[in-house]
Amino acid sequence: MKLSVVVDTYEWPQALHAVLGGLADQSDRDFDVVVADDGSGPETAEVVERWGRAFGERLRHVRQTHQEARVARVRNLGAASARGAYLAFLDGDCVPRRHLVGALRRASVSRWFAATYRFDLPRDLTGVVLDEQLPVQRWNAAGWARRLGRRGAGSLWWLTPRDRRRVGREREAELGPPLNNFGFVFLSRADLERVNGYDMRYVDWGGEDHDFAIRLRRSGLRCGWPGPRADLFHLWHESRKDTPLVQGDAQGHGRERPDRGGGRPARAGRRARRGSAERVAGRRVEPVERAGEAKASLGQRRERGG
Secondary structure, eight states, X not given: OOEEEEEEEOSOHHHHHHHHHHHHTOSOOOEEEEEEESSOOHHHHHHHHHHXXXXXXXEEEEEOOOSSOOHHHHHXXXXXXXXXXXXXXXXXXXXXXXXXXXXXXXXOOTTEEEOOOEEEOOHHHHHHHHHHTOOGGGOOHXXXXXXXXXXXXXXXXGGXXXXXXXXXXXXXXXXXXXXXXXXXXEEEHHHHHHTTSSOTTEESSSSHHHXXXXXXXXXXXXXXXXXXXXXXXXXXXXXXXXXXXXXXXXXXXXXXXXXXXXXXXXXXXXXXXXXXXXXXXXXXXXXXXXXXXXXXXXXXXXXTTO
């Protein structure tokens, strides 16, 4: 089964270097990587070029012109360039554990998609990891506990297989990731195209991940966890939240949007052009799901040759 990882990034080459390092160190190497670049400068291209020596033909770099933050569009662009029948979407500030790909391969179950947990690294530890290029993808729970100390060690429960909401377990409840963060998603290409990919009307920060999870569930898919080996280490970065925003999560409950990351400072002023999945002042606004109303579908772009 061919598998691809699409990494979206924007103007944080140091973080991208760490993420590609985690992917290059995977125990299962039968996959390809697409760096989906939202208009970064030449330093990002240089990082991709350097890692090209390790990945060879398994690494591709696609880029769009930067016009605000267009994560949904650049993820679709990356998916159209990927070779796999299964796709994992990964933010460019989240370092994967060393056995991520193997865990995802075991989670490739029909009628399911996967989300996962991530651990938010403290600011000081993020600086050390990036400056010293530490291989965090290889650290186990004991290693993290030594570095975080007694105060931070209690947050490492997600590195152990305690959550029973696994992919394929029909009798268990579906997974709702912490803070309903669907920045990481793993699914088949067929399911991606069935829901017409990410809604490219989402610009600025956030919203596209919730909308995508909602449409996947409405198409009949269930969400599960691939296990602790698929968890992520989120690198700390500044966030800016000018306006409190409450929106519906992927199961229809309202809560505040967290910092989603994605290799860029977060902005609460996200918006969708003509349609979104959100709660504003208690009123639910449903996404427009008809493929014909979208600007372009993933399938249409693939028919035109990407």
